[in-house]
Amino acid sequence: MVLAAAVQLEAVLGDVSANLAACERLADEAGCAGARIIALPEFFSTGIGFVDALKDAALPPDGEATALLTTLARRHRALVGGSFLCRDADGHVRNAYLAVGPDGAVGRHDKDLPTMWENAFYTGGHDDGVFTADGYQVGAAVCWELMRTRTAARLRSRVDLLMTGSGWWSIPRWRPHSVFDRWERRNSMTARAVAPMFAQYVGAPILHAAHSGGLACSMPWLPITYRGHFEGATLIADARGEIVAERHADEGAGVVLADIEIGRQTPLLDVPQRYWLHQRGLLPTAAWHYQRWHGRRWYRRHVVRA
Numbered sequence: 001m002v003l004a005a006a007v008q009l010e011a012v013l014g015d016v017s018a019n020l021a022a023c024e025r026l027a028d029e030a031g032c033a034g035a036r037i038i039a040l041p042e043f044f045s046t047g048i049g050f051v052d053a054l055k056d057a058a059l060p061p062d063g064e065a066t067a068l069l070t071t072l073a074r075r076h077r078a079l080v081g082g083s084f085l086c087r088d089a090d091g092h093v094r095n096a097y098l099a100v101g102p103d104g105a106v107g108r109h110d111k112d113l114p115t116m117w118e119n120a121f122y123t124g125g126h127d128d129g130v131f132t133a134d135g136y137q138v139g140a141a142v143c144w145e146l147m148r149t150r151t152a153a154r155l156r157s158r159v160d161l162l163m164t165g166s167g168w169w170s171i172p173r174w175r176p177h178s179v180f181d182r183w184e185r186r187n188s189m190t191a192r193a194v195a196p197m198f199a200q201y202v203g204a205p206i207l208h209a210a211h212s213g214g215l216a217c218s219m220p221w222l223p224i225t226y227r228g229h230f231e232g233a234t235l236i237a238d239a240r241g242e243i244v245a246e247r248h249a250d251e252g253a254g255v256v257l258a259d260i261e262i263g264r265q266t267p268l269l270d271v272p273q274r275y276w277l278h279q280r281g282l283l284p285t286a287a288w289h290y291q292r293w294h295g296r297r298w299y300r301r302h303v304v305r306a
Contacts (some may be wrong), residue, residue, distance in 0.1 A: 001259040004037040004205075005030030006245075007082075008234035010213035010253040011047030014057055019045050020068050022253065023082070030255045031076030037134075038072065039207035040082025041165035041234075042095070042111075042142050048167040049217035050117040050226070055302045058087035058122075066098060066106070073100040079134040081163045082209065083111065083142050085122060091306035093122040093299075097140040099133045099163055107131030109140035112151075116287045117220055119295025121303060128154050136160045136262060139202065143168060146194040147278050152201040152271045160263050162206035164195060169215055170228040171283055183281055190278050191232035200241040201277070203267035205260045210234045212249040220294045239265040 007026045012018040023044050030038045042048070045065045046057045059065045065084040072080045081099030088094060095111040095118070110125020129140045129151070139159035143166035145151040155162070168191045171184040195208035211230040219226050235246040236258040245258035271277075280288065 002036050002262055003034050003257060004039075004207055004236055004260050005033070005035035005255050005257050006039045006207045006209040006234045006236055007041065008210055008212050008247050008249070008252070008254050008256070009041050009044060011043070011211055013047040013049050013051055013215070013217070014053030016045050016057055016059070016064065019047065020064060024068060024072065026253065026255055027072045027080065028075075030257065031072065031078055033255075033257055035076070035257060036078045037161070037207065038076070038078050038080045039163050039165060039209040040080070041209040041211055042083045042167045043085065043211075044082040044165070045084040047211065048118065049215050050120065050220055051217050054085065054121050058085040058093040061086055061088060061096070066100070069098055069100040070104060073102050074104070077102045079136070081140065083165055087305075092304055094125055095122050095142060097142055097163070097165070099131070099138055099140065101134035103134075105133060107133045107138060107140070109142075111142040111145060113144070114292070114295065115144045116284075116291040117295055119292050120220070120298040123299065123304070130155065130158055138163055139204065140164070141198070142166065146198045147276055147280070149271050149274060149277055152198065152277065155202045156267055156271060157203055157264055159202065159204050162199060162202060162204050164198070164206060165209040166191075166232055167211045168230060168232045170231050172226055172228050183283055186281055187284065188231050194278060195235060196237040196241040196243055197269070197277070199237050199239055200268040201271055203239055203265045205238050205262065206236070208233075208235050208237075210249065212252050220291050220298070236260060240268060
């Protein structure tokens with residue numbers, strides 16, 4: 001058994017220095033408690049929302065975010081991972097999940113498809129998300145990658161540990177309230193369910209680190225402001241999908257700790273023959289398409305430096 005930790009972050013949108021400091025504090029809390037695997041959330045250096053500040057917030061592969069992961073890994077003799085906006089040498093930005101072992105070895109996975117307004121800030125990757133770190137075969141997946149069958153298929157029965165994270169925002173409370181409240185209840189349930197169910201599809205224990213707190217930002221192409229919050233849960237589940245530690249989003253920033261058995265097992269669930277593992281709902285489906293089209297144009301105009 002290995003003591004593992006997942007960090008729940010309440011990020012300051014676009015403030016890299018503040019977010020890295022908060023991650024260091026929370027990871028130190030986990031490391032001092034004896035954790036030998038520590039997962040930070042998606043976008044741990046910036047948070048996520050549709051704000052101009054993020055277009056200039058990407059860090060190089062050997063920049064401050066990687067330096068923090070390396071420092072934490074050595075300080076606590078731990079495997080430490082999380083994702084951040086990473087500007088590569090080709091001028092493109094990617095949502096890179098980096099995991100650093102205590103020996104300094106680095107594994108990397110680039111999220112395959114940006115979600116909704118994320119298309120404005122980075123382009124997708126093409127790797128299989130499997131790398132060796134600290135002696136384990138690790139599978140990395142980020143946010144809505146946990147929603148798709150092809151992610152489960154590429155990791156299934158291949159990894160000993162899943163390191164994942166998300167920045168999953170709520171459905172806003174627009175009118176009619178009864179309709180949007182119903183959609184949000186469903187969205188919230190899905191956000192919490194995807195990580196433990198993903199462990200069942202793949203057959204490996206999972207660390208899922210998440211964001212908490214409120215979010216206000218512009219809506220692409222719409223003259224309104226999005227107001228909502230981050231949701232889901234920061235949790236650790238075993239290969240059977242049983243949650244062994246959890247921190248709900250409304251509990252704020254903090255750390256969950258649990259002993260887990262590292263190693264692949266026979267998956268409990270078969271991967272279905274469809275694109276999505278979970279239903280998205282009407283509003284997320286619409287936002288997926290229109291914000292993807294808008295975001296790719298915005299990215300080409302404002303972000304990429306190729």
